[in-house]
Amino acid sequence: MTANENGNYTGKVAFVTGGASGIGRATALAFAREGASVVVADVSEPSNQETARMIEELGGQAIAVRCDVTRGEDVKVALDKTVDAFGRLDFAFNNAGIEPRKAAPTAEYEEDEWNRIIDIDLRGVFLCMKHEIPLILKQGRGAIVNTSSGAGIIGIKGSPAYTAAKHGVIGLTKAAALDYAAQNIRINAVCPGYIDTPMMGRFTGGTDEGRAKVIAEEPVGRMGKPEEIAAAVVWLCSDAAAFVVGHAMIIDGGQTVQ
Numbered sequence: 267m268t269a270n271e272n273g274n275y276t277g278k279v280a281f282v283t284g285g286a287s288g289i290g291r292a293t294a295l296a297f298a299r300e301g302a303s304v305v306v307a308d309v310s311e312p313s314n315q316e317t318a319r320m321i322e323e324l325g326g327q328a329i330a331v332r333c334d335v336t337r338g339e340d341v342k343v344a345l346d347k348t349v350d351a352f353g354r355l356d357f358a359f360n361n362a363g364i365e366p367r368k369a370a371p372t373a374e375y376e377e378d379e380w381n382r383i384i385d386i387d388l389r390g391v392f393l394c395m396k397h398e399i400p401l402i403l404k405q406g407r408g409a410i411v412n413t414s415s416g417a418g419i420i421g422i423k424g425s426p427a428y429t430a431a432k433h434g435v436i437g438l439t440k441a442a443a444l445d446y447a448a449q450n451i452r453i454n455a456v457c458p459g460y461i462d463t464p465m466m467g468r469f470t471g472g473t474d475e476g477r478a479k480v481i482a483e484e485p486v487g488r489m490g491k492p493e494e495i496a497a498a499v500v501w502l503c504s505d506a507a508a509f510v511v512g513h514a515m516i517i518d519g520g521q522t523v524q
Contacts, residue, residue: 282306341396354401454510
């Protein structure tokens with residue numbers, strides 16, 4: 267998509283969590299290519315700074331900020347830095363998330379692992395929106411996209427926490443969308459399938475066999491590209507998607523088609 271198709275992003279500011287790699291990095295770069303200034307937020311500072319450097323190499327404007335989305339004060343400080351640097355906030359992509367360390371049936375699932383995943387993958391999205399929305403309201407309009415998953419629309423055996431968190435992101439997105447639709451903030455979610463990212467590398471064990479098993483579950487015969495999710499996020503934030511509110515967009519190569 268070109269900037270004209272998406273609407274004019276020049277002078278707009280996007281805040282991207284989990285921007286150090288994978289889908290977050292691809293989306294930060296996509297926003298920058300469309301003319302937006304970008305704040306790249308992540309706990310991984312060297313990789314975060316690398317994303318910002320890549321944006322600057324494109325001729326864009328970016329800053330990297332350290333942000334632990336499980337800490338409300340961290341989120342607030344990161345957003346304060348956003349306003350200090352660029353004067354406003356128009357778009358947010360709440361993408362920071364983690365995968366389970368290992369699979370286990372629900373009754374055998376460790377409480378610490380449950381808390382870790384829910385804290386980052388669900389509570390983190392809530393904390394980000396809590397502090398983003400007041401800033402976007404000041405602009406009179408804007409958009410937020412939250413990252414759910416195919417696990418947000420189906421059950422995943424041996425993954426109760428991740429499944430619950432990603433279902434929760436969709437519910438949270440819909441509730442928030444209704445809260446702010448009349449105030450010109452559109453809130454939607456994306457539900458990626460198997461995307462070829464560092465997280466997916468960990469999930470597959472980094473082996474050819476692991477990759478083949480994942481690819482076999484994709485009707486299109488391949489994993490998705492981070493840039494394919496990024497394109498959807500940028501579109502959801504654009505004027506072309508002005509009538510899209512509270513939607514969970516499934517981008518999974520047909521994996522969850524019933």
